Amino acid sequence: MDKPRVRFAPSPTGYLHIGGARTALFNWLWARRHGGTFILRIEDTDQGRSTKEAEAAIFDGLRWLGLDWDEGPDVGGPHAPYFQMERLDLYEAYAEKLIAEGKAFACYCTREELEAGRKHAEAEKRQYRYPGTCREKPYDRSRPHVIRFRVPEHGATGWDDLVKGPISTPHDTLQDEVILRSDRVPLYNFGAVVDDITMKVNLVGRGDDHVNNTARQILMYRALGYPVPSFAHFPMILGADKTRLSKRHGATSVTAYRDMGFLPEAVVNYLVRLGWSHGDQEIFSLEELVRLFDLKDVGATAGVFNPEKMAWVNHEWLKKVPEEALAAKALPYFRAAGLAVEDGPKLRHVVRVARERAKTFGEYVQQFRYFFAPVTFDAKAREKFFTKDTRPVLEAIRAGIAALPAMDTEPLEKLFQAEAEKRGLGLGKIAQPVRVALTGGTASPGMYDVVQILGKDETLRRLDEGIRLAG
RNA sequence: GGCCCGUUAGUCUAGCGGUCAGGACGUCGGCCUCUCACGCCGAAAACAUGGGUUCAAAUCCCGUACGGGUCACCA
DSSP, X not given: OOOOXXXXXXXXXXXXXXXXXXXXXXXXXXXXXXXXXXXXXXXXXXXXTOOHHHHHHHHHHXXXXXXXXXXXXXXXXXXXXXXXXXXHHHHHHHHHHHHHTTSEEEEOOOHHHHHHHHHHHXXXXXXXXXXXXXXXXXXXXXXXXXXXXXXXXXXXXXXXXXXXXXXXXXXXXXXXXXXXXXXXXXXXXXXXXXHHHHTTOOEEEEEGGGHHHHHHHHHHHHHHTOOOOEEEEEOXXXXXXXXXXXXXXXXXXXXXXXXXXXXXXHHHHHHHHTTBOOTTOOOOOHHHHHHHOOGGGBOSSOEEOOHHHHHXXXXXXXXXXXXXXXXXXXXXXXXXXXXXXXXXXXXXXXXXXXXXXXXXHHHHHHHHGGGTXXXXXXHHHHHHHSSTTTHHXXXXXXXXXXXXXXXXXXXXXXXXXXXXXXXXXXXXXXHHHHHHHHHSSXXXXXXHHHHHHXXXXXXXXXXXXXXXXXX
């Protein structure tokens, strides 16, 4: 087999979508696995919707995921340019060739005429098909026109899809479709084919919403006289209601997950498992995937995007990061939340207790902001644990801590235990009021850890406030 | 509606003619325990449906139902 040349060809009309990211990932993995080439091509021919911002967002997203491209924007390559709007001459030349050979023709129908035909067909509940009005008309460049590709009337075109197996499309469901607009800008099917030919792409891996484009594209390869590449159509990613994943289902952009505090390793890991598997294994690094990924293990069924499992995967990855590095990664998230956090021992300690309890950096910030900000009390906890009965406990612990020279675990443990014994109470009766005073709530890391992280002074301040509130 | 594709627990999946249908997320129960979490142990939970083929079908074939995709001078 030739070394694969694959591509990811997004249109820059929005951020990098989860589904697009997975398509890019599968292609990238296939290329890396076989020492092939991964090409990034920007399909910006929809001038109404394409933006430079979207383009930048897509580059960002891919880079963040660790998917680098061998040919494409910024890095260049032997088949540059990699923006379709810079390749217009090429499409025109290929279209002219087809016209000269009678495989394409100029169509002078107006949009209004076409629309009327469509309406008419709809009224009669017929399938609309371009009636071939201009099929035999001579080529007159001076009149406004589009170029249409001539599709055979009979028969069918099929291929053996690397993911879905044999697929065939009858020609009578196709029509003489437009390949060049009146302004000479190509339409998707033609632009993609010409680019894939000239960029020598030999495997086209894309979402299975393109299955219905494949037969027409194969017809174009043949008309142009080039070998047809292999095709692999990846199943869609669905939302919880089993419809195509969209904004209605929540965050769908890769960068949104970055901002929520997911690790790129986790996003890659989760996405690859949505549609691909390797026995019972769940956790895969990129390096491992490059070794193991195989298109034949990609399933044919659409999958529902499950944020909870993605969070679990993220947690698994978070637990692998060494403490110091984890603190460095978490820092920007605390800062973004407006917390005056310094990179230092305190943050490392917070991260140490957070890592077992929170699945994203977003949750780190949400759950542990009290280490860096004044306590906000949970109303119920405050009512339940700040009472005339608990006040003496708070005072005793306050006094005990004030008397300690340092906040080491052993003496703290002794202090709490002694207090519990003295009062004939369980440790919980001692720890809970203290916990509320120090953290504002009833769930937190171990009490001695919290005291150590807060430090003696801050601990005493918070206990004082608790005592005051306990009346 | 036409055409194309799909269908194993709530979800992601293993399975590729003979398995007690396996794993993971989630859920529930237990252990651990100062709370929460982690960890550990355990449980409930699936082959859409009807026909074939076969000694034998989750696995192969056909129909039905359901789901998705697509029918532009969008990609």
